[in-house]
Amino acid sequence: MATKQYQYNGLIPPITPYDLQKKNYCIKSIVLYFLSRLGAMFKWNGLPSTIPKRELELFLMTNGHVCFAKAEDDKLYVFTGGFGGEPNAYYMPTRYLVANPYVKTKNEFNVSNIDENADAVVMPNDSMYQGLLPLLEKYATLMTENELSMWIRTITSRAEFLILAENQKGKDAVEQFIKNMFDGKLSSILNKVSLQDGIKTQPYANASGNAITQLIEMQQYLKASLYNELGINANYNMKRESINSGEAVLNDDALRPLIDDMLECRKKWCEKVNAMFGTEISVEFDSVWEENQKEIDQALEDDKQGTPQEETKEVTEDVEKTE
Structure with a gap:
């Protein structure tokens, strides 16, 4: 006889996607975690x-x-x-x-x-x-804005090109093609439809890769700066090759006041x-x-x-x- 399985959902609150567009909620969460x-x-x-x-x-x-x-x-x-x-x-x-x-x-x-x-x-x-709220709120606000920028860049980096359609029939064909692609199905758009309905593609020029790298470095800098304010040495040296021990402890004196x-x-x-x-x-x-x-x-x-x-x-x- 099979053992009945139970799910103790009461131990864990409902898990929902983190909404980065709710800035006040994000700022409050960062502040509370730092207070913890x-x-x-x-x-x-x-x-x-x-x-x-x-x-x-x-x-x-x-x-x-x-x-x-x-x-x-x-x-x-x-x-x-x-x-x-x-x-x-x-x-x-x-x-x-x-x-x-x-x-x-x-x-x-x-x-x-x-x-x-x-x-x-x-x-x-x-x-x-x-108190510490003004300091925490300042950095939490900056980190929230930076995280939102990273999220937007992450979303827009998915679009390598734009598909343009001149009428509804062409738009429907393009949307069906994209849906099949998401579902893992091979599909195509008839060349006749493409010619008649003016379906075109053009590259979506963006510098998301470089921008995301800069945003990650900014997030690292903001977190390290806050930790340093609170007496914890978190190095934010942006050199990408190596740092010597003198550079690694460069901000030790600033941690204590x-x-x-x-x-x-x-x-x-x-x-x-x-x-x-x-x-x-x-x-x-x-x-x-x-x-x-x-x-x-x-x-x-x-x-x-x-x-x-x-x-x-x-x-x-x-x-x-x-x-």
């Missing part, structure tokens, strides 16, 4: 059970800042909101306005750095309280949170960012001790040659 990757940037220790790491990082990266404060249940939470109140001597806000439908808490917190009555701490994602600033902001305001609420929260790099930090620290230590560096040697990259 960036969730592994920092390792948090000592967070209370009321503050999940995912939500903390998501709020910081998308909102630019979060507010650590206690609710009416005397538990510590992080809230997103807006700034208000009278500015201090350096024109920084002294109040943080919150509206949370779930947690019972007051709507306004004192976040002044110099007021002894402050009852909350605002932690910024970066020194400018901006933003993510170092993000880490410093988190560490600095962790100290303030710990001092106000008696917690022991700490943060450090995680995943590939941690490995990069170790490599940099080791290089600095070797430099201090005068350890000789390896001579620059030729490094050949397998790059597809395109004419």
